[in-house]
Amino acid sequence: MNNIILVGMMGSGKSTIGKIVADKLNMKYMDLDQMIEQMQGLTISRIFEMYGEEKFRTLETDLIYKISDVNGAVISTGGGIVLNPVNTIQMKQTGTIFYLEGSLEQLRSNLEGETDHRPMLKANSLDTILRVRSGLYTSTAHHIISINNQTKEAIADQIIAAFQQA
Ligand SMILES: Nc1ncnc2c1ncn2[C@@H]1O[C@H](COP(=O)(O)OP(=O)(O)OP(=O)(O)O)[C@@H](O)[C@H]1O
Ligand SMILES: O=C(O)C1=C[C@@H](O)[C@@H](O)[C@H](O)C1
Numbered sequence: 681m682n683n684i685i686l687v688g689m690m691g692s693g694k695s696t697i698g699k700i701v702a703d704k705l706n707m708k709y710m711d712l713d714q715m716i717e718q719m720q721g722l723t724i725s726r727i728f729e730m731y732g733e734e735k736f737r738t739l740e741t742d743l744i745y746k747i748s749d750v751n752g753a754v755i756s757t758g759g760g761i762v763l764n765p766v767n768t769i770q771m772k773q774t775g776t777i778f779y780l781e782g783s784l785e786q787l788r789s790n791l792e793g794e795t796d797h798r799p800m801l802k803a804n805s806l807d808t809i810l811r812v813r814s815g816l817y818t819s820t821a822h823h824i825i826s827i828n829n830q831t832k833e834a835i836a837d838q839i840i841a842a843f844q845q846a
């Protein structure tokens with residue numbers, strides 16, 4: 681399938697940059713977090729509060745399957761998508777996967793003032809989450825794009841260049 685899939689930590693820019701890439705390439709844009717919120721009629725924070733993380737992860741896996749026939753889209757995932765190997769297998773069949781890789785400092789800077797609606801940060805520190813997940817992001821991705829000290833536009837352009845070279 682001819683899709684661009686963005687993975688990476690909270691605050692790495694998957695949603696923001698995904699939209700820029702989609703606009704530039706005239707592709708459809710899909711954000712799995714936003715789709716889950718729309719389908720449930722609840723914010724992600726409320727889903728975590730009412731049903732817990734496990735329920736959210738099930739919704740995420742169900743959605744990845746549901747969209748497996750999509751073509752020509754930029755798909756921004758949730759930060760925890762790589763936690764379940766089933767999701768990874770499915771994503772690899774759905775498109776080219778880009779890991780937006782950033783330092784703890786860059787992620788913290790991006791997330792300044794935005795931690796409220798990210799429920800994982802209530803019980804876990806950003807550095808612990810990064811430590812647990814960085815190997816998973818790296819092994820899942822076809823391309824690794826550094827986000828450190830780069831504008832959103834520049835990151836989007838790198839993704840586009842790598843996608844068009846393939
Ligand atoms: N390269 C960048 N330079 C400066 N700010 C950035 C950059 N990339 C993203 N941001 C900002 O960081 C914040 C988080 O970005 P965004 O919501 O796109 O991250 P995300 O990866 O989708 O996070 P989540 O996994 O929680 O959905 C936003 O305010 C966004 O504008
Ligand atoms: O990193 C995570 O585990 C998460 C990131 C967000 O994109 C959301 O999917 C949710 O807040 C969980």
Ligand SMILES: [Mg+2]
Pocket residue numbers: 694695696713756757758
């Ligand atoms: Mg996002």
